[in-house]
Amino acid sequence: MKAADVFAKDFIETEEGLIFAVVAQGTEQNKVLCFLRYVYKTPCWIKYQTAEANIFLEQNYPAYLHYSTELDAHLHAVSADRIVNHYQPRQRLLQIMQAKRHDHVEQDVFQLCKWYQQHGLDLSQAGITGSILIGAQQPGSDIDLVCYERNLFHACRTVTQELISLGQLQALNGKDWLQSYERRSCALNLADYVRHEQRKYNKAMINARxxxxxxxxxxxNPKPVNYQKCGSITLQSKIIDDTRAFDYPAEYKIDHAHISSIVSFTATYxxxxxxxxxxxxxxxxxxxxQGNKRLVVGSSREAPGEYIKVVQG
Incomplete structure (x- = not known):
């Protein structure tokens, strides 16, 4: 396979039974940038969080540990010749939509996508990632839909809001928000977290899932740019361009004398x-x-102590 054909949210598997979540398009030093997420231990895939994944690789497969000179960050990386399986979200969603039989999780994916289609959305540029992508879903697994067209993504958000108003989908309740908050290890307090999340319409509930x-x-396909870390800071500034607010990474252009943008590598923000x-x-x-400065929120997936919050509308 060509490493250039690997995109963020894809999963890649190595011969050792390790599955990594891709975090960036393209390669660095001919390696795919990623994070270890699953390890095969007979008879199933075991999910690893970032800290325990780092420890596991240090003890067992240190060659996959990687320092990115472009990001000035420690993460994981796999060379193309070590990849034995490439899991692609669009192919997996198409498989679910064409299948005659589904488990309970796949049935909810199927129903959700049918509702989107009934509202006129073309899901050919949508996919499914997370545990469902590799068939490792559990009865309580969440659904992670990814859109590859900006207009489609925002249309899905609009339809989600409409489906909630029609009662076909449900907004998250207090317990749901608390579970989401605790999973994210968010630096904001719960009230601030929920206040920001409720207006995004990029998450909801289907059949209590x-x-x-x-x-x-x-x-x-951005050209490589090397950044050097200059230390932790906190700032306040006005957002002047939110076009890429939902991108990966999210980017906000700001009205600041010295710093051009805020960039977030964690989905929370x-x-x-x-x-x-x-x-x-x-x-x-x-x-x-060249002296260009940016503030990065989410130098790790959980981003402890790092945050973005609205202080004035």
Missing amino acids: KFDLSFIDLSV AGQAINGETVEASGMLEQTA
């Missing part, structure tokens, strides 16, 4: 603010050799 919508822009709002953001200040 949570689903999330995310967006990947396949048209973007995607779609967090809109044009005209003033945010407070805490994260890692990074700078290129």
